[in-house]
Amino acid sequence: MRGDTEMGKSTQIAEFGKKLMAMGKVDNALELISKEAKELLRAQRCSIFIVDEQDEILWTKLSDGIGRIVISLDSGIAGETYKQKAPQIVNDPYKNKHFLKSIDQKSGFVTKNIITTPIYSSRRDIIGVIQLLNKSRGEFDEKDLEDLAFFANYISGTLELILMQQ
Amino acid sequence: MKYDNTYAKLSVFGRQLLNKKSLTEGLPHISKYVKDVIGAQRCSIFINDNVKDELWTTIADGVDKIIIPRDKGIVGQTLKEKKPILVEDVSKNPHFLSNIDKETGYKTKNILTAPIFNSQRMIIGILEVLNKEDGFDNEDVKFMIFFAHYISGFLELANIYSQQDEG
Numbered sequence: 182m183r184g185d186t187e188m189g190k191s192t193q194i195a196e197f198g199k200k201l202m203a204m205g206k207v208d209n210a211l212e213l214i215s216k217e218a219k220e221l222l223r224a225q226r227c228s229i230f231i232v233d234e235q236d237e238i239l240w241t242k243l244s245d246g247i248g249r250i251v252i253s254l255d256s257g258i259a260g261e262t263y264k265q266k267a268p269q270i271v272n273d274p275y276k277n278k279h280f281l282k283s284i285d286q287k288s289g290f291v292t293k294n295i296i297t298t299p300i301y302s303s304r305r306d307i308i309g310v311i312q313l314l315n316k317s318r319g320e321f322d323e324k325d326l327e328d329l330a331f332f333a334n335y336i337s338g339t340l341e342l343i344l345m346q347q
Numbered sequence: 348m349k350y351d352n353t354y355a356k357l358s359v360f361g362r363q364l365l366n367k368k369s370l371t372e373g374l375p376h377i378s379k380y381v382k383d384v385i386g387a388q389r390c391s392i393f394i395n396d397n398v399k400d401e402l403w404t405t406i407a408d409g410v411d412k413i414i415i416p417r418d419k420g421i422v423g424q425t426l427k428e429k430k431p432i433l434v435e436d437v438s439k440n441p442h443f444l445s446n447i448d449k450e451t452g453y454k455t456k457n458i459l460t461a462p463i464f465n466s467q468r469m470i471i472g473i474l475e476v477l478n479k480e481d482g483f484d485n486e487d488v489k490f491m492i493f494f495a496h497y498i499s500g501f502l503e504l505a506n507i508y509s510q511q512d513e514g
Contacts, residue, residue: 191507198500199365202358303496331503334466338497342357 190221194335201339207231208242210343214336218313221332222325225315226290229300230259231344232308239263239310250284257281258295259310266307268298268330272320290314296321298329302341309340350490353384357497364498370394370505374405377474377498385487387476389453392463393422394472402426402473413447420444421458422473429470431461431491433483459483461491465503472502 197217204210215227228250230239237254255264261279262269272294274280285292293315300309311333316325360380367373378390393402395417402422403414417423424442425432437443437455448455456478463472474495479487 191504194504195365195368198504199362202361202365303493330466334464334503335500338493338500339358339361341493342354342497345354 194221194332198335198339201336204339204343205346207343207347210340211242214311214340218311218329218332222296222313222321222329223317224296224313225317226313228259228312228314230310230312232263232306232310252281257284258297259312262297262299262310262312263307266299268326269295270321270326271295294320296325296329298326298333300333300337300340302337308337308344349486350384353490354493361497364501367501367505370502373501373505381474381476381491381494385459385476385483385490386479387459387483388478389476391475391477392472393475395426395470415444415447420447421460422475425460425462425473425475426470429462431459431488433488434458435482453477457482459487459491461488461495463495463499463502465499465506471499471506 194217197213201210201213204213211229214229218227219225228241230241230252232239232254234254238251239254239257239259240249240251242249252260254260256279258269258271258274258277258279271277271280274292274295275282280292280295295312295314296316297310297312299307300311302308311329313321313329364373364376367376374392377392382388382390391404391413393404393415395402400417401414402417403412405412415422417426419442421432421434421437421440421442421444434440434443435457437458443455443458458475458477459479460473460475462470463474465471474491476483476491
């Protein structure tokens with residue numbers, strides 16, 4: 182939450198929250214969350230990976246036009262977030278051994294930097310991972326992480342409720 | 348499951364809550380809802396004030412602000428243990444603060460609490476319900492945990508507002 186637009190931003194988040202709570206379906210909710218997260222963090226792309234512990238996968242419906250992505254629970258930066266139960270900042274993904282180049286190759290998108298954070302349920306299980314790509318200016322930093330942690334917690338209750346009802 | 352219908356309708360409450368612009372407006376709304384859903388006589392939301400080292404709450408039923416030290420009462424115990432506490436009979440619990448009952452003239456029989464965490468995993472408040480006729484059960488505890496988490500985003504956002512107002 183930055184600078185003199187703070188109040189406006191808080192109101193905006195509350196308005197977003199109301200819209201999110203009106204979403205009945207996971208897909209629509211994920212789309213709305215992605216859009217808001219991108220604006221908040223000023224990033225080019227956003228994916229929300231949902232944890233499926235039974236099938237040991239992370240899946241996401243929306244990566245802005247490249248369809249459904251399914252990765253195994255321990256792969257990619259998102260998988261690393263799940264495994265370590267901790268946020269990740271990767272400002273040089275092509276030098277990171279966990280980064281999945283194949284997704285870039287498939288989509289034609291070039292990932293420059295990545296920030297992720299786990300989304301927890303009320304029982305403190307990780308139900309998802311929110312991931313943003315390519316900050317519009319500079320690299321992701323600690324302040325971004327703080328904003329993203331707030332945002333992930335803000336949406337987590339609603340996301341938990343929606344997933345419960347699927 | 349007795350809460351199935353509640354979960355299905357919870358987003359209606361959530362949207363109403365997000366229309367409240369401050370803690371002063373939001374807290375009574377939360378209290379009333381929890382009381383009705385759980386079937387308890389009273390509900391308080393204690394706010395954890397790190398600076399003043401105290402827990403405070405306002406009760407909708409007209410009693411003034413109640414302030415307790417952070418290490419006192421079932422609420423203080425919740426803060427310490429960082430988990431929900433169910434007390435079936437307060438008269439048998441050494442942590443129970445009987446002087447608050449004396450002050451308010453209210454007779455507390457049983458208590459259920461749940462901590463409310465912010466995104467940094469710090470406890471920003473404690474949800475407390477008092478006096479359920481047949482006693483609180485495991486389903487009530489589960490709902491309290493879920494609900495405390497559900498409203499935590501609102502409380503954290505409202506905290507950002509109030510800090511701006513004071514600053």
